Amino acid sequence: MARGQQKIQSQQKKAEKNAKLKKQAGSDQKKSAAKALIFTCTVCKSQMPDPKTYKQHFESKHPKSPLPVELESVVA
Template sequence: MARGHQKKLSQIRFQDKQEKLKKQQGHHVNDQKKAAQKALAYVCVVCRSQMPDPKTYKQHFQNKHPKFELPPELKDV
């Protein structure tokens, strides 16, 4: 077991390494979240769910909200 000065140096190195890893992961995760939000371009008018494309939106609307009339943006899809 390390004692004294060696222990302090080991703790500082470990802490620096953890901070570096955290910074790398933080930017990566945020970039992924932003890209995912941009990909979800369509929002359901009934439940406010987000969909990536009109085909998926139309399927969602027909399956989840059959009592409602299809929105005008989905009629030609």
């Protein structure tokens, strides 16, 4: 029966170790960052996280191009 107790302790130790490794790894930053970039510039195809940033980008990088319809109501 001594081996049974050692087996249980070994399983608990392994579970704790796996939990620590999983916690350290966290979420994948590249995937979460890609999900946050939902607006795509119609001219240069760069991605922005929100419409305010998109409007600022468009006004500074593409001043000669007409403003897209979705950005006309956005307050920068």
